[in-house]
Amino acid sequence: MKQAPDIPTHAIDIWYAYADRLIASDSIENHLKVLSDSEKNQLGRFSLTRVREESLASRLLTRHALSFYADVAPERWQFAKGPRGKPYVVSPWQDFHAFNLSHSANLVVFAIARHGTVGVDVESIDRATTGIPLARRFFASQEVEQLLALPPEMQRESFLQIWTLKEAYIKAVGDGLAMPLDRFFFDLTAAGPAQLHVGDGGQAGTEWLFTQLRLPSRHHIALGVTHPMLTKKSNKQQMYVRAREFKSTQAPITCADVVCTEKNAWYFHQEAK
Ligand SMILES: CC(C)(COP(=O)(O)OP(=O)(O)OC[C@H]1O[C@@H](n2cnc3c(N)ncnc32)[C@H](O)[C@@H]1OP(=O)(O)O)[C@@H](O)C(=O)NCCC(=O)NCCS
Structure with a gap:
């Protein structure tokens, strides 16, 4: 058996589901048959x-x-x-790490790549907690400055982008909140995808690619990925994100469903610097 998904090296697949709709697609009894004992115990808590x-x-x-x-x-x-709690597969694939998940406001998102490290975060655009005081508390000074330079009506949107990008990064690394959030920052001012800066000198984290997407349901998703192919500077690469909704546990998913067309999927391109 292959030990990794058959996904093109420069593609990331995103699967998303609306929790209420997915759960309604079958009986709770049938859903629970799929879960492990520890997952069922955790649900009960x-x-x-x-x-x-x-x-x-x-x-x-x-x-x-x-x-x-x-x-x-x-x-x-x-x-x-x-x-720090980042899940990975131990069987039947051995030590497969290239996936991550996030959930918020009824949306569940699962992101997967062929290899490397992936982090994903989703938030509703309508979430109540945003704003400069919160940014001052959690963000790097460069990010606070970016927000303050914007007209007030644009600050909320940028706050949300920075928040989800930061979460996607700490989740990709796997450290979660053990990683100080002010030790790295995202530059949203340059054209193109958000650029990560890390280290004391704020060096560009060129081995990382980040992208963001917005669903019609007003959920904002940020995604970060790194893998050896992306670190080859000589190898200018493009990243594709293929996103699709998972609606029912009863309907078999076929390959035809996932070969994305412009109708049922969003494409995003990013170039490694
Ligand atoms: C756990 C954490 C990694 C993400 O938490 P979150 O944003 O509340 O939750 P999300 O829905 O995005 O992600 C939860 C999933 O991430 C995964 N996860 C858990 N720990 C993880 C880790 N260390 N690294 C990566 N993924 C992790 C799990 O699959 C988890 O799913 P589960 O709760 O169903 O088991 C951590 O960063 C956290 O507690 N964040 C709180 C939010 C915050 O204060 N952010 C600061 C703003 S920048």
Whole structure:
């Protein structure tokens, strides 16, 4: 068996699902058959319905989407977690790390690449908590300056972009909030994709590519990826993001569904610097 998904080297697949719609596509009893005992136990610990639904939907989406790439039943995937909680596959693929997930405001997002490291974050554009005071608390000074330079009506949008990009980066690295959020920044002022800067001198993180997409449901998704092919400076590369909704656990997903057309998918291109 192959140990990685058959995804073109420069493509990232995004699968997204609306938690309520996905859960309604079959009985809870059938959904739970796909989950491991520890996943079921964890669900039982959530008191809020919304959190429980998003958590169930994220497990279903992860398992069904992974099964799209391998002849493996959704219930057979086994996962472990890194030191800071980032999940990875241990069986039947061994130590497969090139995926990540995020959920917010009823949307669940799963991003997967052939290899390398992936981080994804989603937020609703309508989330209440944004603003300069919050930026001053969490963001790097360069990011706060970028926001302050904008007219007030544009600050909210840029705040959200920076927030999700930062989350995508710390999730790709796997450190989560153990990574100080003011030690790196994103430059949204230059033309083209957001550029990561890291280190004391704010050097460009050229081995990383970031992209963002917006769903009609007013969810904003940021995605970060790095892998050895992207670090080859001589090898100017393009990254493709293929995004598609996963609507039902009962409808079989076929290859034809995922060969993206302009009708059912968004394409984004990014060039490595
Ligand atoms: C856990 C964390 C990595 C992301 O949390 P989040 O944004 O609340 O949650 P998301 O929905 O985006 O991601 C959750 C998923 O990420 C994955 N995850 C957990 N720990 C992870 C880690 N260290 N690295 C990458 N992914 C991780 C899990 O699959 C998790 O799903 P689950 O909760 O269903 O098990 C962490 O960064 C966090 O707690 N963030 C809080 C938000 C914040 O204060 N951000 C600062 C603004 S820049």
